[in-house]
Amino acid sequence: MSEGADVPQWAAVAVGILVLAGAAITLAGTIGLVRFKTFYQRVHAPTLGTSYGAGLVLLASIMSFSVTQSRPVLHEVLILAFVVITTPVTLVLLARAALYRDRAEGNGAVPGRERAGRDDDHPG
Amino acid sequence: MSALLFLAWSLAAAQFMLAIAMAMAAWRVLRGPRAQDRVLALDSLYVSAMLLLVTFGIRTGSTLYFEVALVIGLLSFVATAALAKFLMRGEVIE
Numbered sequence: 001m002s003e004g005a006d007v008p009q010w011a012a013v014a015v016g017i018l019v020l021a022g023a024a025i026t027l028a029g030t031i032g033l034v035r036f037k038t039f040y041q042r043v044h045a046p047t048l049g050t051s052y053g054a055g056l057v058l059l060a061s062i063m064s065f066s067v068t069q070s071r072p073v074l075h076e077v078l079i080l081a082f083v084v085i086t087t088p089v090t091l092v093l094l095a096r097a098a099l100y101r102d103r104a105e106g107n108g109a110v111p112g113r114e115r116a117g118r119d120d121d122h123p124g
Numbered sequence: 125m126s127a128l129l130f131l132a133w134s135l136a137a138a139q140f141m142l143a144i145a146m147a148m149a150a151w152r153v154l155r156g157p158r159a160q161d162r163v164l165a166l167d168s169l170y171v172s173a174m175l176l177l178v179t180f181g182i183r184t185g186s187t188l189y190f191e192v193a194l195v196i197g198l199l200s201f202v203a204t205a206a207l208a209k210f211l212m213r214g215e216v217i218e
Contacts, residue, residue: 007127012130013130015182020180024198028145033164034151039161041162049175050171060182061170061182064182065187068185075187075190078194079197083197084203087171090200090205093208094163094204094207094211096160096212100211101158102160
């Protein structure tokens with residue numbers, strides 16, 4: 001931080017811990033993206049980064065800018081709200097597309113096949 | 125002073141971790157067995173890049189990075205939604 005001379009110590013420590021936690025959670029999500037076996041398991045992993053990872057890093061950014069400019073700086077809430085709203089929408093669209101492709105090919109990759117024979121489009 | 129040192133090191137470590145996260149997502153983009161894996165990894169790559177830019181913003185104290193991160197977030201939504209639509213229907217605009 002370039003103009004970090006006027007940052008109080010508690011704020012510096014809190015921002016550091018928040019940034020570290022957010023980055024570690026995002027990294028855990030992408031490790032899951034690499035290590036899981038099927039697509040339907042992999043869909044769950046990156047949501048760690050978009051929910052908790054983005055939340056913690058953006059909270060650190062809010063705290064850092066609010067302390068350095070000594071007024072509440074809340075524009076990171078915009079990114080957070082946008083990411084939190086859009087990620088479930090896009091991932092549901094993507095999971096539906098994957099389900100459609102796997103069913104159209106009939107390659108046996110669709111989860112929940114032990115309940116086959118029922119109407120597939122009704123959950124539960 | 126030691127608190128500021130801790131902040132500098134934790135920002136560096138966080139940037140390193142986010143860069144590794146981007147590398148792992150890029151690996152899945154390149155290797156992913158099917159198209160939906162690549163799209164999912166691309167979305168994860170977008171999010172990691174956005175968070176990396178936010179940490180750059182914290183480090184430099186400039187709000188310019190915030191706007192870049194916001195644009196990346198918007199592009200991530202549009203790109204992933206369009207690609208999911210393409211995988212579902214075979215065309216984006218019908």
